[in-house]
Amino acid sequence: MVEHGDIRVVHRGGSKINFREPVLSHDSRLLLCASGECVKVFSSSTEECVHDLQGHTDLVTGVLLNPSNHLQAYSCSADGTVRLWDFTDGILIKVQLHCHHVSVQPLSVSVFVYLLMCMCVTLTRLLSSSQGEYIASAKGLHLEVYFFKKQKSYRFSLKEDNKKGAKNTFTCLSCHPKDDCIATGHEDGKIRLWRNFNHKREYTYSTLHWHHSAVSSVRFTPEGTNLLSGGVESVLVQWRYNQETQKDFLPRLGAAITHIAVSPDGELFCTAHSDNKLTVIQSCVKVSAVIQGLVKGESVRTDLMVDPRSKALVLNGKPGHLQFYSLQRDKQLYNLDIVQQEYIHESGLQQFEVVKAAFDTRGNWLATVEERKQKDSTLELNLKLWAYDEQTQSFVLNTTVSGPHEARITAMCFCHTADSQTTMLVSASQDGHFKAWQLESNHYFYEGPFWSCDFVGAYHSLVPECCCFSADGSLLAISFQEVVTVWSPASWELLTTLSQPPGAIRDLCFGRQSCSKYLLGTTAKNLLCCWNLLTCTLEWSTSMDVSLLLSDPLSENMAAFCSHAGLFVFKPSEPRPLFSHKAICSGKVTRAVFAPREEMLESCEESSQWLNRSQLYFLTQYMDLMTFITKAEEDRLMASSKRLVIDDSVAVTPFYLLLGKHRQQQQEKQDRSFSAERNQLPQGSVAIKELLHTPAHVLPSASFLCSMFVRSLLISVTDKEKKSEEEEMESDKEEESECEMEASTMGQGQTAEAQETAAPALTKAQARELRRVKKLDHSWLSSLLDS
């Protein structure tokens, strides 16, 4: 990729998390996965992203735990470096340069890991036994096992396909951690277990067959008792090792499984799915967490959009859905079911697809178009208008217009006015008409406001291609092949026509802010034109092969993507581009959007000023979401990532401090006393049962119950200690009642102070202190309940 000054094209947000196999940490609390140019560390219980390990400058191609230190992980990247991280704190420890020729003889653990990672880049399927005696690789129809001690490799080949139609191509492999057994997955869904592979001829394998199409991942559990496999069926299959007739299934995982990872203690499994999702599974029984990335299908039919309310990126997600993806938090917010029909997973079936979507300026309205074209039947079209519901915090269907046009809708936009009372939607279609839809507030038949057609327009029976409202909503430009017509939406009067033949208009865009007098268009004959609407003349035009033209809603900047993936950012009023970049990616840029920033950048360099207010995201041909980043921003991010993080995934709340420390204390006490008897859990105490099982209407007031509740938490001390500390407890109880009296007067600030004092590790002397803290907290709770 070509560097341009200090602005770089990066994967940032919405990148693939299923690109490589995820890695579960030793205590299975953290989940590491390669995501774009960073390694993401998720909490496996809360699904939250704990850190981004940033530092690589290109795609991360592999993550691996350091076998000699389970708190560290290696990552390798296409930028040619291998980095060692402390992933619990997110600190970069070491950078190693990548070299391609690694000798195999010295076999220390670190070198070994290193070797693996180097080869991961070239060979997709490669694994070693846990003892490191041999390394197995599969490619095409060949399995190769290399023994380090003997320095000898064995190669086993399968026939391409036999009479029974088996396809024997290897797709994945896994080595048994204890026995010498290699499991391989094949294209026809078979799994083979290879044994005795240190013989040229006497090797043997057994075959397991459940999957009906290619096995995409196989994995042994760390103890080697089970074998996990997954494929397109989106079912995780667990085979008992040596008792392969017994198998367990975890079905309905949502999408095809691409990778399977197992935590080192075998407690958690993690599967990566083709819809950019990670699923954390507890011992093949239940799904405990789902981490959803940006769903990327085959193509995006809708434009990339930004929801004005949530500032989320909106695009096609699951079939028939729109997904709302927060780029700042790099997390999917929610899916909006547009089609509201069951999606049938069958190839060749034509189903409703969301093809167009538009938001109005304030994000109150969302318009969507879905269509279904079956062979030899007419096109089915639905225009749906969704109103934002403040209470449910989501969009609710307001109006469905079935068959709004006779033919495919080519363009659709809302009127941009911020202050006007009426909202207007214009849709243009291949049937030669454009329609204006308006919200009608009252009707004798329907309740509440609904949308109806207000105006149908046409121009010389030409097909309208693009439509665009000016920033103040006073003008509507619609292109009819070579002709741009400008209408007044207030009176539906054709104001003027502009044309610059030859070549049909491909994109149309009004300038913003100070440049709002300009209308820009691109033509099919590689021309970028700028008309001045005041004079109704062509201001300037330039020959340029523009594939995509869009304007930044927060500034007067416009971005034009050339068909060879070049980018020009310019102001319509200025002749010189602000920024230009050749070949930002391989292939064509299909979709792009300006996403507003949460906080403005203070960059003063001219070339990067256009990135101050908003960020430009674009989708490449291979469905990678990419953006631009300035040097300053990058430095800032790097600095923040090196900051030491105090605690892990769980957020520090007063409640956490109370319960968590309490539990920890219990644990320590148990350990110290080695007592066989178990403490009564707070859940099992009489008070809690009473609280939970009594019907609400017969319960006494909450403040009364609260003291009981807290006391139930306090009593859980082992009997031995109870005896020794009985006197103390007595005095505590007196204090407690005093505290209760004060409860309402205690402020929040005090509790916060108390938490900090409670945070350090516990000695006997501090136990008393801690108990005091609990009382404090109780008061805080009761004050909450009272209110």
Added chain:
Amino acid sequence: MGEFKVHRVRFFDYMPSAIRAMAFNSRTERLALSRADGALEVFNFADSYFQEKVIPGQDGRAVEALCWVRGRLFSAGLNGEITEYDLENLRPKYTMEAYGGPVWTICSNSQGTHLAIGCEDGTVKIFEVLEETIRFQRNLDRQKGRIISLSWHPSGALIAAGMMDMIKVFNAESGHATHRLLVERGVGASKSREVVVWSVAFLSDHTIISGDSAGKVQVWDGVTGTLVRTHLVTKWDVLALSVSRDESSLLAGTSEGTVVQFQFISSTVDQHDKEWVRTRTFKNHTHDVRALAHTDTAVVSGGMDTQLVVRPLLEKVEKNTQESALRKIAFPHRSLVSCGKKAGMLLFQFHGHLELWRLGESDGHGKPGDSLPVKRKPEKLIQLKRKGDDHICCSALSPCGGWLAYSTISSVRLYRLQYNGSNISITKVAKLPKVLRSAHQLCFSSDSSKLFASTTHSSVIIIALSQSECKYLHTLRPKSGTRQPVHLMSASEDGKWLATANSDCEIHVYSLHKLKLHCTVPVYSSCPTAMAIHPTTSNLVMVHADQQIFEYSLVQKEYTEWSRKLQKQGLHHLWLARDTPITHLTFNPRNPAHIIMHDTYMFCIIDQNLPLPDQKTLFYNQMTLRSLPEPERTSHSHSFKICKTFQHLLCVSLLEDHSLVVVERPLLDIASQLPAPVRQKKFAT
């Protein structure tokens, strides 16, 4: 190739019976196999899996188990008897009542000194193997419930016995049970049903392996009597087990028709603690696999679907050789059809009866490949049921259709057939010469005046037939002193010669005029599978089990020039790669250079005038020849003209009116008559 009017015969409802038991003798490389009708077959694995001997069955004799003791073959059946077979005369030698009810299994120790049988009444009986016979020695401790399977420990000191719900280990010396291994029943509905231990294997390291009706293959420690591993192989039954000689591999045959291989493999590369690991699954059967044998190089299996399958273990054999191909043996390697060439009649031999058919007629003419309209339909003239309990071992129809003979192991019967118009009368020839007690092969001379019957020690009895009486003429004896039975016999068209072939691969030619041995063809290592004497040149053409072809001049007493040329040049590799033997051979009287022969999948006309194919020529070239223009054909043609239009052939013969009779028995028809296999859930059903 020549054009023929073809009678395509599909009314021979030959139905092979299910394979019941199997025993492999690795010293002689012979596989003994018993079928549900009580018939026994011996295959020579060293000689291209040729079916060397067939001992016909008997009503009421069901062989449940087979056992080789050195070269001797013993069987036991549910009729409660132990039988030893006389492999030279192809008949049971003696039977001995075991007095324990039905016998389920028979097993010899590795020293070959004792036989153990398992009986319905729960006793294991030990028999001592003597020179000529066997003698009851003693009973082991009697158990409750039947003994289904037995296995001796290689040392001979211990016997494992599979029973209902358990396996018992006996001390062969004291006769006391030392261990009782309880076998778990199946789950679900089969919980209430007793589990049957269908098969046990006792290995030299005191491991006992059992296969049972709950679908498990279990590995037990025979010293401590504890269960080591359970492999659940199938939902149905594991019916048979077989261990390789070096005890590194084990096979289990199931009701699903699969054979599962287990291998004794060390779990990690450099360590020596080995365990039994399930490895491969072979599915070559549609029905139960009842019998299994593990040879050094192959898995041999047979069962309800009547086919014998030899699946080579690819790591043990050279790749892409004759040996590495899968073989399915569906038909017997001898002819069950005899053809009355002059009368246009066919005689079909079943084990219980004979059927005589007259072929249909057609006067239509058509293009090659057309099917002609039938003027007269083929007609079943006679269905002749055999007398007595013994099954038919051979039969013959005279070329004129006037005589019919068949033999069982106890008697020979000869019938006179007379036709007047549409009526047919059959009369039994009452007085047969006393010497003719049983025959291994029967054959009429071409003028139907003589009947040749081969008996013990490869001798041939000649009987003269006439309207009034039949008279014993002479006995022809070979000079070699062989004791093996004759399995092929062929008389020449001119009545001068008679050739016989026996299991020792010897071919004797007798002069019928002088009534004495004319010559012995030099012995070739492979057994002849078909032979015939040329009607005009008096050359004897032989085809052997290894697919070699020889031509021997009876006049000059030497191989002919053509035969030498053929041997020198070598047969085409595709000819050698065929896996069924040539079972019938005949000549074309109109073209003396033509030899017609067939195996199961093709028939072939060898034109001795054309050049022999070399290794590079296209062997199956009939289609390409047809596409070539007329003048170019001769330059491309070679002497082997092969036709695969007709499949699963039992007989191809040329009638006197120059029409070809092709008797087909499609394997699909056989499969459709089999009982339904166990129901299996398949994907998407």
